[in-house]
Amino acid sequence: MVRIDDLGLFTRSAALGSFTAAALEADLLPGQVAAAIKRLERELDVRLFARTTRSLRLTAEGEQYLPTAHSVLEALKQGKENLRGENTPLRGVLQVAAPSDLGRNVLLPWLSEFRRQHPQLTLRLVLSDQIADLFRDPVDVAIRYGSNADANYVALPLAPGNRRVLVASPQYIERHGQPSTPQELSAHPCLLYLQNGRVFDKWSLGEQTIQVSGPLFSDDADVVRRWAVEGEGIACKSWLDVSADVKAGRLVVLLPDHPGSASPLSMVCPHRKQISPAVSQLYTWLSSQFSALERV
Known part of the structure; x- marks a missing residue:
């Protein structure tokens, strides 16, 4: 009979690509996870993983069985939640x-x-x-x-209703001024970061899309916000990300008549x-x- 714990270790090993990582997450030894997978494979009479010393990947049978394992675990979880009732403390x-x-x-x-x-x-x-x-x-x-x-x-x-806004610090504006039109952004250092795996350097303002550039770039959007607060340039950020800075006076919204894209x-x-x-x-x-x- 298939053990529920073995199913859970199978799905986590598939997601993490490692018996060791799955063991660490479950507070087990890697050998215990490997033993659980072997036990499941014997019960199903298939090989679920192709193993080498450097990699772990699902076999075709493993790929086929993974959605079933997820469905079984989710059904058991949902059944448990249903038994607890709405007023039961969250666990x-x-x-x-x-x-x-x-x-x-x-x-x-x-x-x-x-x-x-x-x-x-x-x-x-x-x-x-x-x-x-x-x-x-x-x-x-x-x-x-x-x-x-x-x-x-x-x-x-x-x-x-959240949107993007252009922001810069009062110190930056005092030193460099602020753009009065979207086209003037080309004369300012703009702070860039990755968005969906691509550099976010085309900013939509009103009905215009402006290509921008700058000497600072990060793969962490929070770093860009911090650079803006420190006066390093102009950022185009979600209002939710910068609202506290704007309200505290650390950042100023620029070109308010040219709203940023919906976000x-x-x-x-x-x-x-x-x-x-x-x-x-x-x-x-x-x-x-x-x-x-x-x-x-």
Whole structure:
């Protein structure tokens, strides 16, 4: 008979590409994970992984079986949640992925407060400007900017009216002045970062798209915000990322008559079956917090 724990170790090994990583996550020895996979392979009479000394990958049979394993584990999880009822305290592990800047400077205190309200819940926060693969990465939900047009995901709106804005520090403006038209950005150092794997150097302002450049670039959007606060140049950032800096006077919004492109924020999960009580309550909590931050 297939063991549920073996199924879990199979899915995590497939996602992480390593028995050692799966063992570390589960607080087991690598040999215990390898033994669980061998036990599962004997039960199914197939080989699930192709192993070498340097790599681990799913076989064709492993690829075919992986969705079934996920479905079984999700069904068991959902059944357990249903038995607990709506008023039962949240338990278990909730894994959330978020962009670096938003995660550090906006979400962090909110998630800390949410966890304090649910002390039996374990919260894991993964920060990266790379888009998480919800079917492979160890996350339950992701907080994402963009339209989320992918029909494979369920997108729950958090800040649908959010937009990008141009910002610079008062010190920068005092030294270099500020542009009066989008075209004048070519005379200013612009702060660049990666967006969806590409350098974000084409800024949409009103009905215009302006090619910009600058001497500073980072793969971490939070670094760009910090450079802007330090007076190193002009940044084009989500209002949610810079609203606190603007309100505190650390940054100034430039060219307000040329609004930046829409940048709606959503909570994304693979399918509605994965909207557990913890996910549902987190969504309600974050929605109420973001409603106060959206620009009027």
